Amino acid sequence: MSTENTIRLADAGHHDNSEDPASGLGATPFRTLPYNIEAEKSLLGAIITDNRAYERVAEFLRAEHFAISEHGRIFETCRTLIDRAQTANIVSLSPLFEQDEQFVAIGGPGYLAELMASAVTIINSGEYGRIIYDAYLKRELIALGEDVVNSAYDPGVETTATEQIEGAEQHLYNLATEGDFEGGFQDFRAAVLQAVHMAEAAHKREGALAGVTTGLRDLDQILGGLHSSDLLILAGRPSMGKTALATNIAYNAAYSHFKSGGEEGAVVGFFSLEMSAEQLAARILSEQVEISSDSMRKGNLANEEFNRLVVASQELHRIPLFIDDTPALSVSALRTRARRLKRKHNVGMIVVDYLQLISANPGARDNGRVQEVSEITRGLKTLAKELNVPVIALSQLSRAVEQRDPPRPQLSDLRESGSIEQDADVVMFIYREEYYMERKKPSHRADEDGSKFAEREARWEDTLQKVRNTADIIIGKQRHGPIGDVKLAFFGQFTRFTDLDSHHGGGDYD
Numbered sequence: 001m002s003t004e005n006t007i008r009l010a011d012a013g014h015h016d017n018s019e020d021p022a023s024g025l026g027a028t029p030f031r032t033l034p035y036n037i038e039a040e041k042s043l044l045g046a047i048i049t050d051n052r053a054y055e056r057v058a059e060f061l062r063a064e065h066f067a068i069s070e071h072g073r074i075f076e077t078c079r080t081l082i083d084r085a086q087t088a089n090i091v092s093l094s095p096l097f098e099q100d101e102q103f104v105a106i107g108g109p110g111y112l113a114e115l116m117a118s119a120v121t122i123i124n125s126g127e128y129g130r131i132i133y134d135a136y137l138k139r140e141l142i143a144l145g146e147d148v149v150n151s152a153y154d155p156g157v158e159t160t161a162t163e164q165i166e167g168a169e170q171h172l173y174n175l176a177t178e179g180d181f182e183g184g185f186q187d188f189r190a191a192v193l194q195a196v197h198m199a200e201a202a203h204k205r206e207g208a209l210a211g212v213t214t215g216l217r218d219l220d221q222i223l224g225g226l227h228s229s230d231l232l233i234l235a236g237r238p239s240m241g242k243t244a245l246a247t248n249i250a251y252n253a254a255y256s257h258f259k260s261g262g263e264e265g266a267v268v269g270f271f272s273l274e275m276s277a278e279q280l281a282a283r284i285l286s287e288q289v290e291i292s293s294d295s296m297r298k299g300n301l302a303n304e305e306f307n308r309l310v311v312a313s314q315e316l317h318r319i320p321l322f323i324d325d326t327p328a329l330s331v332s333a334l335r336t337r338a339r340r341l342k343r344k345h346n347v348g349m350i351v352v353d354y355l356q357l358i359s360a361n362p363g364a365r366d367n368g369r370v371q372e373v374s375e376i377t378r379g380l381k382t383l384a385k386e387l388n389v390p391v392i393a394l395s396q397l398s399r400a401v402e403q404r405d406p407p408r409p410q411l412s413d414l415r416e417s418g419s420i421e422q423d424a425d426v427v428m429f430i431y432r433e434e435y436y437m438e439r440k441k442p443s444h445r446a447d448e449d450g451s452k453f454a455e456r457e458a459r460w461e462d463t464l465q466k467v468r469n470t471a472d473i474i475i476g477k478q479r480h481g482p483i484g485d486v487k488l489a490f491f492g493q494f495t496r497f498t499d500l501d502s503h504h505g506g507g508d509y510d
Contacts, residue, residue, distance in 0.1 A: 035067030045119030057129030215252020236430035266348025331379035354394035374419035
């Protein structure tokens with residue numbers, strides 16, 4: 001009896017729709033799942049003959065990738081022996097399968113000799129491994145397609161069509177990356193050339209930066225721009241201006257990309273889990289035309305101001321800034337939409353507002369909030385590397401920061417700080433002393449002399465004036481450069497951050 005007649009293919013439950021009128025596909029002839037028996041036999045024979053052949057496929061090939069289950073078990077047994085620094089050959093393998101009825105059914109120890117007779121050279125073993133893996137991927141694609149069809153037909157399914165699409169895209173991505181044999185080591189020459197290209201980009205910009213611009217001179221100076229594949233955390237207490245700064249950076253990067261014809265800046269994807277797209281757009285308009293966002297919201301605009309608003313909007317709508325304001329997005333859904341934006345518009349930067357509002361995938365919810373946040377930050381870091389873009393994620397700080405005087409934030413103030421601090425390449429904090437100083441306005445005590453109160457109030461007003469319209473951006477962590485503080489001007493009525501002109505005092509524009 002031939003081996004081919006006794007094999008049991010993985011995923012043998014492939015359905016034949018030829019008699020299913022509900023499918024709407026018409027009569028479809030039965031088709032066998034893709035596989036290559038000769039490639040499997042030749043590769044296993046090569047490994048048994050010379051264990052060095054295993055090194056050519058060890059990184060991407062697994063036992064489940066073989067169409068014949070016995071072939072997968074032989075491969076897994078060879079892997080176990082080789083990993084133990086033992087030799088996997090016909091002598092060491094035969095005793096391990098002597099009592100195996102399924103193995104005996106296909107020829108027993110004699111089948112190992114048949115495999116050796118089919119062996120290819122070590123040089124060709126890598127190519128045969130790729131053939132086997134490619135057939136496995138095709139079988140998985142067929143299974144995924146059937147699952148998608150069955151789920152769509154199921155009237156009782158709890159997920160929506162959009163969620164099913166996102167799930168299918170996630171499975172497709174997993175298939176595309178789980179056994180990627182194009183990765184691995186690269187020689188030092190290639191890495192050096194990449195580093196030189198990055199330095200060349202900075203040199204062409206007269207040493208300004210190699211990454212995406214934030215539009216803020218002093219912040220670009222210390223960060224060197226926002227670098228591809230980096231996860232940047234922007235954290236602060238409520239009312240510090242996290243969303244305002246993120247919106248400013250997103251707009252500046254998109255505007256730079258628009259004005260330079262794509263040479264600088266980036267196409268930006270902004271995931272706003274807290275504010276609507278309209279609210280974010282209103283903030284950007286307020287910043288650009290210098291009209292109070294509160295006046296815009298209440299409609300307290302003079303005709304001249306409204307005309308300025310209309311003129312500005314005609315240019316702003318051409319800026320490559322895309323906003324997704326879907327609330328409670330999961331990590332997988334966010335990554336799916338980001339990949340889609342990358343394909344359609346070649347997005348160059350992602351902003352997420354904010355991290356604690358992202359929903360973890362169902363499996364992580366049972367392991368506590370710390371585990372949830374760990375999965376979220378890992379997912380965002382993976383997204384940054386996968387799309388090769390900087391990802392800015394906003395984060396809340398714990399109340400512990402306000403128990404200190406002054407309440408300047410530090411790394412330990414990050415909520416669930418362990419995973420956030422570990423996964424982030426850059427951690428930045430926003431600290432506005434003006435916010436806290438305004439709440440320290442002295443009050444007159446009954447037993448206090450009037451002159452002393454006036455003196456205290458004068459000191460308070462003097463201190464407040466020094467910090468008015470200013471904000472500190474504290475770089476608490478940076479893998480690629482120094483840490484330190486950057487002082488910016490902040491105008492709350494316009495939700496605008498800008499470079500601080502030290503010649504004119506806090507709050508003046510450059």
